[in-house]
Amino acid sequence: MEGLIKYDGKLEVENLAEEVVDKLEWLGSFGKDPAGGVSRFLYSKEWIDAQQALKRWMESEGLDVQFDQIGNLSGTLKGKDTNETILTGSHIDTVKNGGLYDGQYGIVAGILAIKYLKEHYGQPKRNLEIVSLAEEEGSRFPYCFWGSKNVVGMASWKDVETITDFKGVPFVEAMKESGFAFKDESKVSRQDLKAFVEIHVEQGNVLENEKKSVGVVHSIVGQRRFTIEVTGEANHAGTTPMGYRKDAVYAASHMIYEIISLAKQQGDPLVATV
Numbered sequence: 001m002e003g004l005i006k007y008d009g010k011l012e013v014e015n016l017a018e019e020v021v022d023k024l025e026w027l028g029s030f031g032k033d034p035a036g037g038v039s040r041f042l043y044s045k046e047w048i049d050a051q052q053a054l055k056r057w058m059e060s061e062g063l064d065v066q067f068d069q070i071g072n073l074s075g076t077l078k079g080k081d082t083n084e085t086i087l088t089g090s091h092i093d094t095v096k097n098g099g100l101y102d103g104q105y106g107i108v109a110g111i112l113a114i115k116y117l118k119e120h121y122g123q124p125k126r127n128l129e130i131v132s133l134a135e136e137e138g139s140r141f142p143y144c145f146w147g148s149k150n151v152v153g154m155a156s157w158k159d160v161e162t163i164t165d166f167k168g169v170p171f172v173e174a175m176k177e178s179g180f181a182f183k184d185e186s187k188v189s190r191q192d193l194k195a196f197v198e199i200h201v202e203q204g205n206v207l208e209n210e211k212k213s214v215g216v217v218h219s220i221v222g223q224r225r226f227t228i229e230v231t232g233e234a235n236h237a238g239t240t241p242m243g244y245r246k247d248a249v250y251a252a253s254h255m256i257y258e259i260i261s262l263a264k265q266q267g268d269p270l271v272a273t274v
Contacts, residue, residue: 016112023108027053028100037097041140041165043071043174050092054107054132061115063130070150071134071180076127077114085127085192088113090200091136091147098137101201107132109199126194140165140174150182153189157182221271230255 030050031040063075090106110130133147149155232248263272
């Protein structure tokens with residue numbers, strides 16, 4: 001493990017691992033749910049508290065910190081060439097009773113990585129930027145990727161101006177109460193971004209089953225969802241002969257079997273579930 005330094009008998013990587021765990025538990029305290037896990041929804045008090053705490057941490061590490069107009073938080077270590085940026089990070093929002101790793105692991109790891117690189121190598125060639133994205137999950141409002149869509153200039157005011165959360169709170173009202181507002185729909189995609197790197201929990205079981213600690217993603221699964229209605233005909237269970245029966249569940253079971261069979265025939269990476 002060339003290049004790693006020992007402190008108090010520990011390899012530096014071990015100290016980093018401990019710091020990651022400590023910071024994950026600290027960040028997970030914002031929105032800690034009595035029922036278990038973390039519930040931190042877009043523009044909630046817990047969300048605001050978490051973003052503000054991250055802002056203070058980024059500032060303490062000497063990063064240039066700012067919020068954009070909708071609540072994405074970024075911290076930048078300026079490079080020698082300020083026209084090019086390597087971006088890392090993940091989303092700060094969670095599903096209800098979410099875990100410590102989904103989203104916030106990418107944020108914590110990103111900050112600590114930039115801190116490490118700054119301490120050991122000084123000013124980078126390009127800007128190194130960490131972003132705590134406002135939203136990804138769609139767990140409060142029926143809309144996903146609000147954070148990243150605003151980063152790349154794909155967000156539209158029309159998509160959110162009429163939607164509400166499960167309590168009837170309008171998206172626009174929640175955003176304004178948090179101190180943010182979607183003002184500039186003409187915003188273009190950032191031209192300085194050269195790469196985006198994200199550490200994220202696998203949300204599967206391949207690494208565990210293969211006894212691997214890390215994997216490199218080469219593609220993202222695209223989702224297609226269909227609602228299919230199978231209509232049958234109700235008849236007496238005892239007196240209707242099999243030749244006359246039109247049972248919807250029987251027909252649906254054949255469809256389900258064929259869908260799964262076709263996916264298995266196609267093989268990885270195609271997946272299907274019913």
